[in-house]
Amino acid sequence: DTEVTQTPKHLVMGMTNKKSLKCEQHMGHRAMYWYKQKAKKPPELMFVYSYEKLSINESVPSRFSPECPNSSLLNLHLHALQPEDSALYLCASSQVRAFGDTQYFGPGTRLTVL
């Protein structure tokens, strides 16, 4: 089973709202990732959690706040977003291997900021 789940599938929010995206995996993976994908562009890395600790933060604005409550769950808290933050937000997980550390993606949350 290589399933990563994400909720919600779609989210529309105003610039003053606070919302959260959720991601879950039950594959025993020890790394989880957030990516942002704009239309007709490749995914761009935002954050990496390895063994429940934030290991990579790609200079993402503070209006995006990640949280990893346990090894199976990953949240992305959103606050005071801008319309240009509208995108597909993808969660992924991997085992953490030296070579071929395959990342499996969830279906994504399509976010629209009004």
Add this chain to the structure above:
Amino acid sequence: QKEVEQNSGPLSVPEGAIASLNCTYSDRGSQSFFWYRQYSGKSPELIMFIYSNGDKEDGRFTAQLNKASQYVSLLIRDSQPSDSATYLCAVTDSGGGADGLTFGKGTHLIIQP
């Protein structure tokens, strides 16, 4: 700054023919290489990964890696209309820790029936 280059296409291939997708990368420290397929509006789906020089085959797909030339390719044999999608090449330099993927811009592949 790692860079991954792909021809954006579209690459049009007749059904049943071989589709050849290419990718070059800038960082010689890159260790693992991945091909993902992405249908419009969907998330990336892993096709194959490779980390040793040479060829790796899985069904109709063959990945090829040449680290000296910093070149990765994906061959799709007996192409089917369902193979029509964007193919993303991605690299990591993970040496044991979790590392994010750096993606190319993707090649849009069209299989003509």
